[in-house]
Amino acid sequence: MANIQNVFQIVLLFFVLVTIHEWGHFYFAKRAGILVREFAIGFGPKLLSFKRGETRYTLRLLPIGGFVRMAGEDPEIVQINQGQRIAVQLEDNQVTHIYLDEFESRRDAIEGVVEQIDLEKDLFVRLDVDGEIERYSIHPQAMMVSKEKETQIAPWDRQFGSKTVGQRAMAIFAGPLMNFILALALFVTFIFVAGVPNRVKIQETVPASAAEKAGLQSGDIILQVDHVQVGSDRSKLTNLIQQSPNKPMVWIIERNKEQIRKEVTPLMDKDGVIRVGVSLLTETRPATVLEGFTGGWKSLVSATSIIMDGFGKLATLQVKMDDLGGPVRIVEFTSEQASAGFAQYISWMAIMSLYLGLFNLLPIPALDGSRLVFLLLEALRGKPVDPSRESMVHFVGFAMLMLLMIAVTYNDILRLIKG
Numbered sequence: 001m002a003n004i005q006n007v008f009q010i011v012l013l014f015f016v017l018v019t020i021h022e023w024g025h026f027y028f029a030k031r032a033g034i035l036v037r038e039f040a041i042g043f044g045p046k047l048l049s050f051k052r053g054e055t056r057y058t059l060r061l062l063p064i065g066g067f068v069r070m071a072g073e074d075p076e077i078v079q080i081n082q083g084q085r086i087a088v089q090l091e092d093n094q095v096t097h098i099y100l101d102e103f104e105s106r107r108d109a110i111e112g113v114v115e116q117i118d119l120e121k122d123l124f125v126r127l128d129v130d131g132e133i134e135r136y137s138i139h140p141q142a143m144m145v146s147k148e149k150e151t152q153i154a155p156w157d158r159q160f161g162s163k164t165v166g167q168r169a170m171a172i173f174a175g176p177l178m179n180f181i182l183a184l185a186l187f188v189t190f191i192f193v194a195g196v197p198n199r200v201k202i203q204e205t206v207p208a209s210a211a212e213k214a215g216l217q218s219g220d221i222i223l224q225v226d227h228v229q230v231g232s233d234r235s236k237l238t239n240l241i242q243q244s245p246n247k248p249m250v251w252i253i254e255r256n257k258e259q260i261r262k263e264v265t266p267l268m269d270k271d272g273v274i275r276v277g278v279s280l281l282t283e284t285r286p287a288t289v290l291e292g293f294t295g296g297w298k299s300l301v302s303a304t305s306i307i308m309d310g311f312g313k314l315a316t317l318q319v320k321m322d323d324l325g326g327p328v329r330i331v332e333f334t335s336e337q338a339s340a341g342f343a344q345y346i347s348w349m350a351i352m353s354l355y356l357g358l359f360n361l362l363p364i365p366a367l368d369g370s371r372l373v374f375l376l377l378e379a380l381r382g383k384p385v386d387p388s389r390e391s392m393v394h395f396v397g398f399a400m401l402m403l404l405m406i407a408v409t410y411n412d413i414l415r416l417i418k419g
Contacts, residue, residue, distance in 0.1 A: 009338040009345060010331055011063075015041065017179065017353050018066040021360070024178030025068040025171055026055075032167040035071035035158040042066060054141070054152060064405065070171070072159025080117050080144070087111040088125065094139040095125060098153075100146040110134070120156040161387075165379045172371050179357030183303075186350030188296030194343040195284030196291050197232030199223075202253075202278050209277020214264040216253065216278060223259065224252035234280050241266050245274045303351055307358050365397020 018041050029036050035054055042060035049058045080086060080098070087109035089097040099106050112127030112134065123138040140158075143150045156162050160171075202220045205211040222230050225240045226249050240249070244266050251262045266274050287295065330352075337348035361369040370393070378384045 006335045006338045010334045013334055013349050013352060014063050016349070017182070017356050018042075018063075020178045020182050020353070021175040021356060022066045022068050024174035024176075025070075028167075028174040029068065029070050029160075029171040032163045032171055033158060034160050034163060034171065035152065035154050036068055037071055037152070038067075038069040040067050040069070070160045071154035072161045080114060080119070082114055082116065084114050085111065086114060086125075086127075088127070088136060090136065091139075093137065095136050095142050096139050098125075098138075098142060098144045100144065102147075110136075119153045120159075123155060161384070165375050169372060169375050172368050172375070173361075175368055176357035176360045179353045179360075180300075183350045183354035183357065184296055184300050186346055186353065187299040187303075188292050190299070190343055190347045190350060191287050191292045191295040193346060196287045196295060197282045198285040199232060199283045200230055200234050200237060201281045201283050203281040204279050206275075206277035209275070210265055210267050211277040214251070214262045216251070216262060216264065217255065219255070221254040221283075222251060222280075223254055224250075226250055232282055234282060237280070241276055242274050299350070300354065303354055304358065307351075307355055311358070311362065364401070366394045366401055367397070370394065370397060 022039060022041065026036055026039050037054075038056045038058060040058045040060055042063050043065060044060050044062040047059045047061055049056060051057070080100070084100075085103070087099040087103045087106045088095045089099070089106070089109045097109070099109055103109070103111050110127070110129060112129035115126040115128050115133060117125040119138065123140060124135060125138060126133055126135045138153070140153075140155050142153050144153060145151075160168060163171075200222045202211070202216055202218055202222065204218045205216055222237060224230060225237060226244075228236070228240060230237050245268045246265060248263050248265045251264050253260050253262060264276060266276050268274050334348060334352075338345045360367050361372070363369045363373050374385050374390050
């Protein structure tokens with residue numbers, strides 16, 4: 001049962017993080033009036049697919065990300081050229097369907113040869129119908145049908161490239177932004193679930209240690225050490241101990257709601273380590289609303305600093321291959337965090353959401369950060385970069401990311417085999 005629960009939590013983590021990221025792209029693209037053709041979770045072959053409104057929603061086989069396919073980002077899949085034979089279906093004197101094949105089964109359609117067609121701006125088609133030239137207006141949401149597959153046309157004002165630099169940048173930045181918002185919400189949730197540190201308590205004492213000799217017991221709450229309030233800061237207590245090798249220290253503890261004074265002398269062992277001989281436990285208490293939000297924000301800032309430091313070391317080649325982890329290691333560590341309890345799982349999900357957002361903002365080809373760099377160049381130059389060159393850069397970047405992912409996954413599998 002525990003294994004089934006871990007599998008569910010691993011799948012849930014991936015699904016939530018990717019979905020919230022892609023939903024950010026989707027929502028702001030729709031707000032800008034961009035036609036979103038597909039909202040996909042995963043890559044590769046489709047496992048599940050359905051269409052609602054103008055968008056097809058798909059779940060794909062490989063759980064390594066997702067995408068939102070906007071009209072105009074890539075060359076349109078279906079093209080109609082002059083001289084091509086097509087059939088059109090009319091409704092209220094407008095073309096609602098354009099058929100590219102199987103004309104004999106389109107009994108209500110008008111068949112002809114394309115003399116001229118504009119599917120982006122003027123939205124019309126001129127057909128040679130049995131020697132007569134007919135001009136038809138095309139509906140902005142007309143469907144092109146080929147081999148029973150429908151593709152909605154994308155007029156220029158519904159394409160990604162027609163929008164302002166700001167609108168396009170927001171549609172791209174919104175993915176990482178949603179991950180940041182989710183991370184903050186999860187960090188705040190973690191504070192409310194786990195509570196805030198309150199007091200440092202002795203969990204147990206080591207036999208024949210300085211602590212036992214001084215009369216310290218399991219359950220004692222440490223209030224002061226050498227007139228310094230310990231509070232909930234275990235690191236403060238550790239530092240005080242390290243500064244007093246073989247020197248008596250005055251500890252004020254609470255036992256059975258009474259304050260007791262104890263004299264404790266930290267001892268240096270043969271390895272040069274200064275010890276008292278206790279294991280500590282930090283007690284927590286329920287967080288107030290203010291503590292929950294301020295604590296969540298501090299956790300977000302701290303985790304961001306740590307992640308960015310890691311990216312810096314990666315960029316300057318200060319890490320080894322064994323330090324990198326791919327999907328296998330993420331699954332392995334997520335399972336460990338899920339087994340550690342709900343609070344730990346929430347914290348890990350927050351860190352992963354933050355990591356996903358920050359990673360996507362790196363100026364690496366194929367990532368959101370690289371696309372934002374191209375938009376910045378467009379804003380500075382006053383004209384866009386050649387789309388074919390930009391597409392090539394993203395393609396090469398995506399290929400390199402896939403190679404890196406294969407390499408780290410292979411390394412993770414070898415690590416598991418070797419134990």
